[in-house]
Amino acid sequence: MTDTLGVWKIASIADAARARAAVDHAATTGAAPALERARLLASLTERLRRCLAHGAAWELLLEFRPAATEPGGRLDVSLRPLDPSAPRPDDTPLACLLTRPPAHTGRRAGTALPEALLRADENTAAVLGLLQEQEKLVELHREELHQTNQGVLALHADLEAAALAQRELLQAEQNARAEAERARSLLTFLGDASAAITASLSHDAILRRLADLLVPEYATHLDVWLFEEESDGGQAGAVREHTAAAVVAARTGRPQYASDRPRGLPGIGDLPPSALSPTRPVLAIPLRARRLVGVLTLTAPGAAGFDADTSVMLIELARRVGVALENARRYEQYRDTAETLQRAQLTDLPATPGMRLAARYLPASQGMNIGGDWYDAFRQPDGSLLAVIGDVTGHGLHAAVVMGQLRTALRAYAVEDHSPADILTKLHRMLRHLEPELYATAIVARFRPGEERVVWASAGHPPAVVRGADGTVRTLDAKPGVMLGIPVPCTYTDHVDELTPGSTLVLYTDGLVERRAQGIDPGIERLVQAAGTLGTPELEQDPDAAADALLKPLLYDSEHDDDVCLLLCHVMTGGEHDAEG
Template sequence: MTAPPEVWKIASVTDAALARAAVGAITTAGGSPALERARFLTALTARLRRCLNQGGEWELLLHLRHDTGAQDGRVDVLLRPVDASWPSADDEPALTCPLPHQPVTGRVPARTPLPEALLRADENTAAVLDLLQEQERLVQLHREELHHTNQGVLALHSHLEAAALAQRELLEAERAARAEAERARRLLTFLGDASAAITVSLSPTAILRRLSDLLVPEYATRLDVWLFDEEDAPGHVREHAAAAVVAARTGRPQHAGPRPGNLPGIGDLPPSALSPERPLLAIPLGAHRLLGVLTLTAPGPRFDADTCITLVELARRVGIALDNARRYEQYRDTAETLQRAQLTDLPAVPGLLLTARYLPATWGLNIGGDWYDAFRQPDGSLLVVIGDVTGHGLHAAVVMGQLRTALRAYAIDDTSPGEILTQLHRMLRHLQPELYATALIARIRPGEPRVVWASAGHPPAVVRDDDGTVRVLDGKPGVMLGIPADHTYTDQVTRLPTGSSLVLYTDGLVERRARGIDAGIERLAQALAALRTPELEQDLDAGADAVLKHILHDSERDDDVCLLVCHRLTAIAQEPLPSA
C-alpha cells in the first residue's frame, strides 16, 4: 500500500530545515537504523542545499510505501522545481530509506517547530556517534587482537627462521661430517692400497717406482728419495733440501714453506731454496733404523693436516718395506753364492759332451735346493746326478751341499746308483728327519752303449736318440729320500748309443701350476726332437739354451730350474781332424 505523496514547498532555509526535520521524524518513527537514517538525511540535506543554491521554489515529494501484509516498508523523497513536469528526465533519482516498522498510515505528522527540529537533528548525529564509538571500540579490540596475532606470527616466524637456521646448520654440519668421513675413508683406502702395492715387492727399485706412481701428481708434484747407503757409493753425491737434512739429523718430519704449516707432529722451517714458492715436506724413512728421507713438493699452496698424517704413516711403511727388501737382498745373495759354490764344473770325458744350466726362481726368495753334479770314477766311468731338496732358502741350500758331499763319498767304492741312493736315504732320515729330496743318478761308461740309472722320486730322465726320437725313462722310481720308511733302490738300464743324448732335469723345468707335469715332459720331448744331432755335437750349449727357451719362454718362475745334458758323440765326431 502506498499513501498519496506529501508535498512540501521549499523556498527558504527555514522550509528546508522544517522539511528535513519532518522526514527525520518519519524515519525515526519507522525504526530506520541510525546509520541508514544518517546517510539518508545527509543526502537529503545535500540536495536541499543544492536546491537553495539554485534558487526558486522547489517541491519535496514524500512517499510512504509498504506492501500489504508486510511489517516493513520504505520512504522515498524526491525534489523538483515547482511547475515542472512529472516526471522529468532531468530529475535526480529519489532518495530511499528503509523503514523496519510499518509506517503510520495517513498524512505526515504536523510540522515540528524549528527550534525543536534543530534539537532533534542532533539525535541522529548522537546515534551515529554512539554507533561510531561502538565500532571504534570493536576496531580497537580487533586491532589489539590483530596486534597479538601479529606478535604471535612474528614470534612464529622468528621460531621458524631459527628452526630453519638450525636445520641449515645441521645440514651443513652433516654435509661437512659426511665430507670429512668420505675424505678419511679415501685416505684410509689410499693408505691400504699403497701399502699393499709397496709391500708386494722385495725390490727397492720397484718399491720406489711404485711410490712415485702412487703420490704424483695427486699428493705431490714431485718427490725426492734420499737413501743414506747410496751416498756411500761414488758418484752419488747430490744436493738435498735443508728440511731433508734436518729430518735426517733429528728423525722428525719437517715442513718448509712461505708460511708455517702448523701440522701435527711436524716441525716448521723457512722456505727451501730449492722450492721457494711451494711447501716441502721431508719425512724420515725407516722404522727400526733410519734409511733415508722422502721429500715431497706440495701439489697446491699448502699441505693438508690429514693428508700429512697419512703420508707420514705411508713413509713409515715404505721404510719397513725398504728395510725388508735390503735384508732380503743380502739373504738372497748369501744363499745364491752358497748354492752356486755347490755347483761343480763339468769334467771332460772322451766320447761325451756335457752341459748344464741352473736358473734360480724369478719369484720369491730365488734360492732352492736344486743341484746337479758330474764326476769321474776311478774306473773311468762318469757319474751324473741331478737332485732337488724340498723347500727354499739357506737351509735347503745347506742340505743340498750335504747330499752332494755324501753322494761323492758313497760313490768312491764303485757303488751302483741304486746303492748310493739307498745310503743317501738312510743318511737324510738320520740327519734331517723332516726334510726330503728327490734325486736321479746315472752311470755312463765310455764305449758302452748303455746307461745304469736309479731314481728317488725324481722326474724321469729323457733320452734323445740319433734320429730325433725321444724316449722317457719311465721305469718305476723309488720313494723320495728321507721318507720315514725303509727302502732299497734298484738299478735300471737303458740304451744310450752314439749320437744320442741323456737329459736330466728338475721339476721346475716341466711343472706348472695350471698344467700337469706330463704336459711339461711332452713339451720337453718336442723341444729335443726339434734339434739335430750335428748341431748338438757342434754346440751343445746352444742346444740346451734352445730347449730352455722353447719351454720357459723367458717367463716368470716360482721354482729353480736345473738341466744336465750328456751327449754321446758319433763315431764321425770322435775322429780327429786331419792334419794340415
C-alpha cells in the same frame, strides 16, 4: 512441465519498465530470496538496455519450471528479437530459483509498475542489509586474520630459527661425513700402498711403486735419499743435492715442513721455503726402521701444501717404506750369501770321451731365488761317467747347505763303485738321519764307455727325457722310488735303457716343467716337443746353445717361481775319439 507466465513486446523504455515490473512481481510472489531477486532484476535491466540500443522490437518470455518434488521451481526470462534477421546479443535465459509458484501477471503488469518501483528500494535495502552483515563478517574475519598473521609471523620466526639450526646441524654433519670419508680414503690408501710396497723385496721396485702411488695425487715430485747408497758412492760418483729440510730431517730424525707460511703440523718442524722449491711447500720425512735409513722428500701438489691428516698418513707410510727398504737390504744380503754358497756347489762339467755335456742353473724369477736344486757330473776311476740332478725341498740357506751335504755324500758313495740305486738308498738313509724335516728328489745316471745304454735310478724325481739318434723323443717312465728323506725305509731299483750314439739324455728339475695353474704333465709334454726340435749336429757342436734353445720355449715366455736345473748328456756319434767337454 513449463508454465508460461506471460509474453511482452518491448519497443520502448516504457515497455521495458512494464516487463521488468512483471518479472519483479513474479519473483516476489514466488518468494525468491532477496539477493537472488536483486541479481535477476539487475541482469534483466542490463540486458533490456542492450536490446533497446539495437533499435528493434523484442519479445520477453517469462516461464516457470516447477521442481519435480518440491513446491518451488525455477523462473526463466528469455529475450529474443521479433525480426529473425536481427542480431541476438545474448539469448541465454536468465534464471532465478523460487520457493513457491509465482502469481500469473498476464498483461496487466502496468498496474504493478508503482509497486515494482517501491520494491526496488526493498531489494536495494535487502542487498544493503546483506552487505552490512558481510562487512561485519569481513571485519570479524579481518581481526581473526590479523591475529592469525601475528601467529604465522611468530611461527615463521620460530621455523626460520629452527631451519637455521637445522642447516647448521646439516652442515656440521656434512663436514663430519666429509672428514670421515677423507680419513677413510687416507686409511684405505695407506693400507693399499703398504701392501704394494711390502710385496717386493727389491729396493728399485719399492721406490718405483712409491713414486707411482704418490705422484701426482700427493706430490708433484719425490726424492728418496738413502744414506747407504750415498756412502757407497752413489751412481757413477754423482753428487746429489738435497733440500735443507731433508738435511735437517736426516740430522734430527724429525719430519720437516718448508714453506713461506708455517703450518704447525703435529710432530713436524717448520722451516723457511726451500731454495730448490721456492713456490711450493716441501715435506721431508725420515725413513726409519731399526735405524735411520734415509729421507723421503715430497713436493706438495699445490700451493696450499699438506694438511694435518695427509701429513700423518705420509709419515706413517714413510715409516713402512723404511721398514720395507731395510727388509729388502737384509734380504739382498741374505740372498747374495745363499746364492754364492749355492753356485759354489755347482761344479764344472768334466771332459768325457765320446760325450758332450751342457748344464744350466736358473734361480727363480720370483721369491727368494735360492733353492736346493743342483746338478753334478764326474768321472769315476773305471772311466764311467756319473750324472746327477736333484732338488731339496724349501729355499734359502738351509736348503743350499743340505744340497751341499747331499752332493758331497753322493760323491763319497760313488767312489765305492756303488750302482745308482745303491747310492740313492744310502742318501735316503743319511737324509732321514740328519734332516728329518727336509726331503729331496734326485736321479742318478751312469754311462760306461763302449756301452750303448744308461743305468739310472730315481728318487721321486720327474722322469728323464731321451732324444734318440733319429730325432724321436721318449720319457724314462719307469716307476721311481720315494723321495729321499721320507720317513719310510726304501731300497731303490736300477733301470737300464738303450742309449745309442747320437742320443741325448735330458735331466731336469721340476722348476722347468711345473706351473701352479697347470701342473707338471703339460710341462713335460712341452719339454718332449722342444727336445724333438734339437738336431744332432747342434748337440755335438754346441751343446750349450742346444741347452739354451731347449730352455727358451719353456721359460723365457713366462716367470717361474722355482729354481731350474738342466743337464744334457749327449752320446757322440764319433765314439770315444772326441774327448772335448
